[in-house]
Amino acid sequence: MDKFNLNDPLFATYVIAASLTILKAVAMSWLTVFRMIGVNGGYRSPEDIKKTPMNPAPDPAQLLPNERVERVRRVQMNDLESLPYFLVAGLLYILTQPSLRLAQWLLYGYVISRLLHFIAYLTGQIHEIRATLWTVGSLILIFMSIRTLLAAVGV
């Protein structure tokens, strides 16, 4: 019995959710890059205002925080406090052999909650919306981890 077979629906569910989560996270880095290019600023290192082909007219103001860039960085930080833990928690949860349906709800639910959280954050929705979406993802993470912990201690 190979638990790590991509043809096993349970493991495939995790791999799909994990891959989407990773691609979402990497997309934040690229969005930061695109926004820095778009506003021609929001840089953070002194050497970024050296005159180069991509920055022909450097200006110290390019090192000031830019809200369009900072917003994506906040999204990215919010990802960081959750996504890496989800990637491990999801894998270990799958090893407790939950029902496929429950695993799909939890794993895909997490991914969807994070995508919606991203949209709400990027478009500056009120805190209540963002907090609700964040809470969904966080509760899924907590549920999976407690379930895994109980399985490992033999309860």
Add this chain to the structure above:
Amino acid sequence: MDKFNLNDPLFATYVIAASLTILKAVAMSWLTVFRMIGVNGGYRSPEDIKKTPMNPAPDPAQLLPNERVERVRRVQMNDLESLPYFLVAGLLYILTQPSLRLAQWLLYGYVISRLLHFIAYLTGQIHEIRATLWTVGSLILIFMSIRTLLAAVGV
């Protein structure tokens, strides 16, 4: 021989340590939330001072850094530079088939060192105490990674 069986004491040791680590990390997010509610501030996004049911009397000062909130954020950042790596390093280390006793010392030792580090940081203990507890966790992480690396290159 299934290395990923929750009935295998070695793997269960990792799963228990990993689950506790993840729950600890997620708890930091919730502690940040509770402290932001407690001080009614420490927010970071402009939209967080829109008038809403949960923030009926918004004030620009709510966006200023608040030390009670920032302290938890520093704990969280400290977690981030270690916990995600521990979660992977611990799993790979288990695959080198160390003795159960050594694995328990390292994995549970890491978790305990991080919990004590959290308490020391949250209560503002002097740097020496915090640094010592941080060092214990970091050395465990380094030891496991080097041991795993040597096993993989066949030494």
Add this chain to the structure above:
Amino acid sequence: MDKFNLNDPLFATYVIAASLTILKAVAMSWLTVFRMIGVNGGYRSPEDIKKTPMNPAPDPAQLLPNERVERVRRVQMNDLESLPYFLVAGLLYILTQPSLRLAQWLLYGYVISRLLHFIAYLTGQIHEIRATLWTVGSLILIFMSIRTLLAAVGV
């Protein structure tokens, strides 16, 4: 067929790359520590300017950002938006059973790109060099994740 055998060249490739990645990440923490000791500052918590054996002459200026320290912290943040995701993406990618040669190019290529990125960042090279090295690692991460996703959905 044990996919998680350290004697399997494919899995060993991942474990070597992952261990080096983790050790690199942990080294950033220690480099921050060494630089804070070197400049006797760059601290972030109020309690770090209490008089202690390791800080016999505390000064509020020790809490100001110090560029030598902040630079390593930026490197570390850059690691955080990529390394934890690579550690999971690489493991899942290996499970799609790619050719050993391709896996070696991708996994070792990622590690090398990140080491060169670190050197470029630490020595303050112009943004173009840093960005190019960062892009190599990011594209490897994206490629592996998409490949894994397609394998999991059965394409």
